[in-house]
Structure formats: C-alpha cells, structure tokens
Amino acid sequence: MTVQLNETHDLQLRSWVQSANQLNCDFPIQNLPFAVFRRKGSHQPYRIGVAIGDQILDLPAAHAVHAFAGYTELQGGHFTAAVNAQTLNGLMGLGAPVWSALRLALSRVLREGSALQGTLHACLLPQAQAEYALPAHIGDYTDFYTSIHHATAVGKLFRPDNPLLPNYKWVPIGYHGRASSIGVSGQEFHRPLGQTKPPTVEEPVFGPAKRMDYELELGIFIGQGNALGTAIPVEQAESHVFGLCLLNDWSARDMQAWEYQPLGPFLAKNFATTISPWIVTLEALAPYRLAWHRDAADPQPLPYLDGESVRASGSFDIQLEVLLQTPAMKTAGTAAERLSLSNFRHSYWTVSQMVAHHTVNGCNLHAGDLLGSGTQSGPAPEEAGSLLELTEGGKKPLQLSNGEQRVFMEDGDTVILRGWAHKEGAPRIGFGEVAGTLLPARQI
Amino acid sequence: MTVQLNETHDLQLRSWVQSANQLNCDFPIQNLPFAVFRRKGSHQPYRIGVAIGDQILDLPAAHAVHAFAGYTELQGGHFTAAVNAQTLNGLMGLGAPVWSALRLALSRVLREGSALQGTLHACLLPQAQAEYALPAHIGDYTDFYTSIHHATAVGKLFRPDNPLLPNYKWVPIGYHGRASSIGVSGQEFHRPLGQTKPPTVEEPVFGPAKRMDYELELGIFIGQGNALGTAIPVEQAESHVFGLCLLNDWSARDMQAWEYQPLGPFLAKNFATTISPWIVTLEALAPYRLAWHRDAADPQPLPYLDGESVRASGSFDIQLEVLLQTPAMKTAGTAAERLSLSNFRHSYWTVSQMVAHHTVNGCNLHAGDLLGSGTQSGPAPEEAGSLLELTEGGKKPLQLSNGEQRVFMEDGDTVILRGWAHKEGAPRIGFGEVAGTLLPARQI
Structure with missing residues (x-):
C-alpha cells in the first residue's frame, strides 16, 4: 500500500475551532483522531468523538445534522449504525475507503469557512469536560x-x-x-x-x-x-x-x-x-x-x-x-x-x-x-x-x-x-x- | 468449596428419553451438559440445548412451556434472557446457585414419570440432526x-x-x-x-x-x-x-x-x-x-x-x-x-x-x-x-x-x-x- 497525501494533509488548513490552530496543539485539523467519550460523570452511553483542538466533535450528532451528506461511502444503515455505536469496532470494520472518506468530510466541515460551522458548534464538547472508555471492544x-x-x-x-x-x-x-x-x-x-x-x-x-x-x-x-x-x-x-x-x-x-x-x-x-x-x-x-x-x-x-x-x-x-x-x-x-x-x-x-x-x-x-x-x-x-x-x-x-x-x-x-x-x-x-x-x- | 452429592446424582435415576438409559451412553440423566445448537443446515439462530441420551432438549423451548416454574432461582428477566441467548455467557454469569437449580429442575422433568414428558417431547431434537457453534463467546x-x-x-x-x-x-x-x-x-x-x-x-x-x-x-x-x-x-x-x-x-x-x-x-x-x-x-x-x-x-x-x-x-x-x-x-x-x-x-x-x-x-x-x-x-x-x-x-x-x-x-x-x-x-x-x-x- 503506497502512502499518499491529499488535501487533508495540507499544512495551511486551519479550523474554525480556534484551539486547533495553536502551535503544538496535539489535535490540529490535520490529525482528527477517534475516541469514545461522554460528559464527565453523566453516566450516559459512550459516543464516538473526533478530537479537534481542545474540543471533541460528537460524531453521531454531526451525522444527525447531515454533516457527511454527499459522500457515497458515508451513507446507509451500516455507516449510521457504526457511527452511533458505543465502540469504534463497527467503523473499524467498514474499511479504509470509509475511514478516508470520513476524514475528508471531517476535514472539510471543520475548516475555516465551512458552511456548517454554526450547526456543528453545537456538536462540540470541551475535552476538559469529557471522560473516555476503551475505544473498542478488544477481542484479542x-x-x-x-x-x-x-x-x-x-x-x-x-x-x-x-x-x-x-x-x-x-x-x-x-x-x-x-x-x-x-x-x-x-x-x-x-x-x-x-x-x-x-x-x-x-x-x-x-x-x-x-x-x-x-x-x-x-x-x-x-x-x-x-x-x-x-x-x-x-x-x-x-x-x-x-x-x-x-x-x-x-x-x-x-x-x-x-x-x-x-x-x-x-x-x-x-x-x-x-x-x-x-x-x-x-x-x-x-x-x-x-x-x-x-x-x-x-x-x-x-x-x-x-x-x-x-x-x-x-x-x-x-x-x-x-x-x-x-x-x-x-x-x-x-x-x-x-x-x-x-x-x-x-x-x-x-x-x-x-x-x-x-x-x-x-x-x-x-x-x-x-x-x-x-x-x-x-x-x-x-x-x-x-x-x-x-x-x-x-x-x-x-x-x-x-x-x-x-x-x-x-x-x-x-x-x-x-x-x-x-x-x-x-x-x-x-x-x-x-x-x-x-x-x-x-x-x- | 466442598463437593456435595444430591438427588441429581442418584445412580438409579432413569429418563423417559430411553436412549439416556443405555449402557455407556455419554449423556444419561446424571450428566445434563450444555451446548448451543440448531437444526443442521437451518441457518436459524443458535439456541441453548441440554444433552439427554441421543437427543437435545431445547432449553428456551422448555422454559417457554414453564418447565422450570416453581424454582425461585429460575424466574425473572435475567434468567429468561440468559436461556434465550445464542451463547451460554449469560447463564454462565448467573452463578452456581442458578446452575444448580437448573440442573435439579432438568433432572426432575426429564425423569421417568415426569408429568411434563408429553409437553417436553416436542422440545427434543435428535443430536444426529443438529449442528453446533462455540458454546460461549470466549473473551480470553x-x-x-x-x-x-x-x-x-x-x-x-x-x-x-x-x-x-x-x-x-x-x-x-x-x-x-x-x-x-x-x-x-x-x-x-x-x-x-x-x-x-x-x-x-x-x-x-x-x-x-x-x-x-x-x-x-x-x-x-x-x-x-x-x-x-x-x-x-x-x-x-x-x-x-x-x-x-x-x-x-x-x-x-x-x-x-x-x-x-x-x-x-x-x-x-x-x-x-x-x-x-x-x-x-x-x-x-x-x-x-x-x-x-x-x-x-x-x-x-x-x-x-x-x-x-x-x-x-x-x-x-x-x-x-x-x-x-x-x-x-x-x-x-x-x-x-x-x-x-x-x-x-x-x-x-x-x-x-x-x-x-x-x-x-x-x-x-x-x-x-x-x-x-x-x-x-x-x-x-x-x-x-x-x-x-x-x-x-x-x-x-x-x-x-x-x-x-x-x-x-x-x-x-x-x-x-x-x-x-x-x-x-x-x-x-x-x-x-x-x-x-x-x-x-x-x-x-
């Protein structure tokens, strides 16, 4: 598998989440790592999140407001089920083309100038207010x-x-x-x-x-x-x-x-x-x-x-x-x-x-x-x-x-x-x- | 934990499933082992079964006809969910008093003279017509x-x-x-x-x-x-x-x-x-x-x-x-x-x-x-x-x-x-x- 760069790796990209643009931030818009999280002490089910700056984008919430519309890999029941799960196993099992399409979609909606900024702002939780679980059920x-x-x-x-x-x-x-x-x-x-x-x-x-x-x-x-x-x-x-x-x-x-x-x-x-x-x-x-x-x-x-x-x-x-x-x-x-x-x-x-x-x-x-x-x-x-x-x-x-x-x-x-x-x-x-x-x- | 014998170990017990009473049968009424099974080639979900002679007693079916009524350990939603599962993990997790009560109940309803013989006969499948899955989800x-x-x-x-x-x-x-x-x-x-x-x-x-x-x-x-x-x-x-x-x-x-x-x-x-x-x-x-x-x-x-x-x-x-x-x-x-x-x-x-x-x-x-x-x-x-x-x-x-x-x-x-x-x-x-x-x- 050849390693290829694409628009998500552009060093000039900046996010409307301002903390993501700070020097030495672990989670700039070029990163977009995954975790499962919930509001600290909430006892709610865990949800899949994506780190951006000092915030977490709630992935099922973003999907619910159609943040990933227009990407054929990110449609259908399997994708929706995977995004709404309490672990990342489902998303992991969907394969590299889905992960890559999701990264591209996330990169675009989190960029400065995204039309969805206003909508997605409501899907953020500060990392300081979150607690985490194991990101996946680890079989072996x-x-x-x-x-x-x-x-x-x-x-x-x-x-x-x-x-x-x-x-x-x-x-x-x-x-x-x-x-x-x-x-x-x-x-x-x-x-x-x-x-x-x-x-x-x-x-x-x-x-x-x-x-x-x-x-x-x-x-x-x-x-x-x-x-x-x-x-x-x-x-x-x-x-x-x-x-x-x-x-x-x-x-x-x-x-x-x-x-x-x-x-x-x-x-x-x-x-x-x-x-x-x-x-x-x-x-x-x-x-x-x-x-x-x-x-x-x-x-x-x-x-x-x-x-x-x-x-x-x-x-x-x-x-x-x-x-x-x-x-x-x-x-x-x-x-x-x-x-x-x-x-x-x-x-x-x-x-x-x-x-x-x-x-x-x-x-x-x-x-x-x-x-x-x-x-x-x-x-x-x-x-x-x-x-x-x-x-x-x-x-x-x-x-x-x-x-x-x-x-x-x-x-x-x-x-x-x-x-x-x-x-x-x-x-x-x-x-x-x-x-x-x-x-x-x-x-x- | 001291090993104790009880009425289920009685050497004289015989089952109304006649094959269980044959010499050198692996599965007499004193055994009652558990598996998950389905009819061969049926592609149905697997079910929990108990071996008796050359037959399998379908445990959820037996539960559905109230074969375990009267045992306090075998009532309630947890037990019903465990019996109706596709693996034995739920039943395993319920603990020794439940396993023991279930064994006693099974021994009694499968004995010669059981009033439930007629009802439970319909809950049997010959082992020759069955296929099996792993009995449990094995975490480690x-x-x-x-x-x-x-x-x-x-x-x-x-x-x-x-x-x-x-x-x-x-x-x-x-x-x-x-x-x-x-x-x-x-x-x-x-x-x-x-x-x-x-x-x-x-x-x-x-x-x-x-x-x-x-x-x-x-x-x-x-x-x-x-x-x-x-x-x-x-x-x-x-x-x-x-x-x-x-x-x-x-x-x-x-x-x-x-x-x-x-x-x-x-x-x-x-x-x-x-x-x-x-x-x-x-x-x-x-x-x-x-x-x-x-x-x-x-x-x-x-x-x-x-x-x-x-x-x-x-x-x-x-x-x-x-x-x-x-x-x-x-x-x-x-x-x-x-x-x-x-x-x-x-x-x-x-x-x-x-x-x-x-x-x-x-x-x-x-x-x-x-x-x-x-x-x-x-x-x-x-x-x-x-x-x-x-x-x-x-x-x-x-x-x-x-x-x-x-x-x-x-x-x-x-x-x-x-x-x-x-x-x-x-x-x-x-x-x-x-x-x-x-x-x-x-x-x-």
Missing part, C-alpha cells in the same frame, strides 16, 4: 517485541550469556496478551501479588511485586480483519490497520523473571495494560512515514515480510516520551518529569510486518483487535522505554530533579506516555497521553 | 501446562540438558492463547505456513509446517468472573467454574521450536484450537472427584494454592482418549484408531489452583473465558497426549493396525478426543467428542 490482544535495542538490553539482564536470541532478526517475535485487563488512560491498579524468587533464597516467596515497571509502546488497532485460514499479505497489511494509540505494558519484573520460562510472561503482565483514548489514523500519519531498511550485515527479511512499500515507507517518525509524577511531585504541585524520549523509527520490524507475520499461518484478526509494538527503546541508553533498562536492571538509581530517586516504581507513582509526529513548520500530529497510577498492594 | 483464552509428565517429556526434546524448569513445581505455568481461532468440533484447518529452522541449515526457511501435532486437553469454562484488581481464593475457585469440555490444542512443533523463545508459543498454536460442543458441569462430575496430594519429596503448594477442599477433592477422575482416522481409514470405512488413553487425575495442578493463580495478581476473568488444562499426559509412555511424546520427538514412528505409520500428522488426518468419567455399575458421565481435520497447506 497481541504484544510484539520489535525494538532490538530493548530486546538486547533486557536479554542481557535475563540471559547474560545469550542476550539476543538467534530467531530475533528473522521472526517478528510476539505473544498473546490479556485483553480483559486493558484499561483507558487514568487506570489505577494495585501492585500485584504473586510469586517471585529472589536470587538469595532457595524457594520462591509470595507477596507484592518489588520491581514494578512500565513499558513505552504504541498500540495498533486492527480495522478490517481476515477470515480464519487466510493471510494478509505484507503489502496489503496497512489497509487493515485503523490507527495507532499509546500503550503502557505494565510489568512486574521480579514475577516475570521467575515465571516466564518456557511459555512466556503471564501474571507479570496481565494485571493491567493502559492505552490512550485517542486513536490516530494511519492516514493522519502519512506525512511522517520513513523508508525502512535492514542493515546489510543483518539478515534481510524473508519474502513474506518484504516488499516495495515496506522498504519505501514502512517506518513511522513518531516521538515517544515517558514522564513520571511521584506522590511528592503531586503534593508539591510539580509537573511530571521526563524520564526518556524515544522514537518509533527505531523499530526493527514495521507495523505491516507485524500484521503479515501474525496472519501468515491463517490466524484471524478482527476489527478492534489490538497489537502492541513492544517497548520502543532507541539506540542510546537514555532512549530506553522501561526502568529495567534505564536503571540497568535496578543497579543504577535514577536521580530525579526534586532530589528523589527511583529504581523501580513506588506506590502512588503516575507514569505518563506521550507521543507526537512533528516537522518544523508543520502542525503536530499528537496522540495525547496515557496516564496510569500504581496503588499499594491489596491486603492479603 | 489461557492455556496451562499442568501435566508434569508432558512438561518433562517435551522439556527433554526442547531442552535436553534442562527438561523440567525450576519454577514448574511452584508455579501453575500458563500463557495467553488466541481466542479468535477457537472452533467447535468438526473444525478443518489448513496446515499452517511459517518459519522453521531445520537443525541442518544455517538460516530459517518458509513453508508448510512439517511436524503437525495435537494436544489432548480439557477446557475449563469460567462462570462468574471477578472484578479487575480482586482475586478468587483457591477455596472459592470452583464456584466460578461453569464446567469442562474437551480441547485440542493443535501445534506445529517445528514452528514452535524456532519461535518460542523468549515469549512463548505464538504462530505454532494460534491457527486453530478445537473444543467439544458439550460442556459438562462441575456438579455432574461431583461423584468423580479425587483427593489431591503432592508427593512429600516435592515442594508443597504455597498457601494461596493450598486448602482443605483442594486436598480433599481437588482432582478429577476423567478418562481421556485420543483417536486417529487417516484418509486411508476413511476410504476403507475403518473406524478411528486409539493412539492413547490418559486421565485428568494425573494433573500436577488442580482446576481450582489454575483459577486462583490466574487471578492472584488481580487479573480479571469473565463469564465464558476459557482455560486449557495443558496436554494431559499420564506417567506411562503410552498415556502421552501428543505425537511429539508418542514418537519421541519424531524418532519412533507409530505403527497403525492397517499397516500405515505416523510420525506427525499427515494431510487429511482427523484426530478425535473423547472423555468420560465412569465407575463400575454407574452411568457414564461423557463429554462426547471433539474432532478436527488437517487440510493441506494453502498455495502460497
């Missing part, structure tokens, strides 16, 4: 492991003699995660209880995990799926992807080290995973695509993972940031402090390769399924996407600017991930943020 | 690894120097599986394509898997779940289990060997998993419970996995059988041939321990979630639940009675799993069967 969740820098750094800690396994450069390694415990930004979760085996003792002990960590990831929402027994070719894979969000794959490292062999992580991960409410479409990210290549010294991808468009534009230039706000910072009213800054461009495998690999054996994906990219650590140590890496396995505490230190997370810590694509002189395509807070362990 | 699927005999035998093949890992006797090892590719008995699937690395070559190759295998497992359907952040204590775990079914965890061993480190099996398993249509309730299995104990030489379970009822009756005496029907047998009209016979009593971990372990970190389970028991190999080599074990890693071909041999599965092979609980002089509590057929690989 798969987590990949696509940063070679993360895999190497973590491998050194878990297997000092054998950090990067022989399959890594051939196989986009992934595993199935737990869908039921995925929550939306703002999720709070208790420090998990479980088994760990400290190296100094003979037998495992039961209690709260001591080595609590985050993982800086992107989430990939599947749009149209594939039938069981069929595969999605790598060159068609992106037409099956609805968009990207931020994802924090919370991890209890001490539980992980004890349980993960031979079948992979389980209780060390499945107590909580948090994603951002906003899904940024691939079309919005089209100007921020990069060529993908594999170093000549490394194995080239097998044919089912290779292709012209993979090479031409398989990567994404998305900045990814981790911030920490400790209880002391909250008390002092101090803003969250940056722990690291990385970029999705460092990923060893592309989104299209993840989708093609996942389905090459006939495994079926459904609209709303979620793939995690794996921790996106960059090549430099300060670009690491987890505390495990930043503290070298807990040996080198992080010094915070208020005098505190962290080795792993402490109770009450809030971790915030942010992401954005940006070029000089262009609007910023932002992901907003995903925040999550570690609560103390439950009493046993 | 987790596969355990509870046979120490399987873990040791497989460990020897994958890690000759380190067969049983140090965590095995402490942790009920499990991992997340793929829910989307689970199908009901009769599932046909193509030999999966993917990467393998034969030991004789330097680089992996892409193509059809060569070492196709089955795994003999039980499936455990969760009834009422738990809220995220809470745990299900081991002594209450069984009240959260709706029942058991048969499960075949198809496996591509050559893909598994190449991909499984460090995050576990992925494409080697997620192309298909097949379960039986019938779910046998824990209450039906109450007479077949066994004491569970841990050899004194082994570590005793940590307190969160231990309890009086675990010790008193944690195990199940369920016979598990694997049969193979090759294309040559089908052509010759020969019945499927037994490959092995095992028993769930050999499981190193109990169902209650699996549930307690899965939730001890706060992970939430939902009604309809499925747990796999892991391959149930017994202590003797001929009790092995996979070809990998029976052929010692593909080195020792199996000799079939028609002169054929098998190392791994060949295209067109059908594998059938059966299960039953039985005591001399008592009716048999059967699971029916789960069959699945390997089709040739798709053309690339």
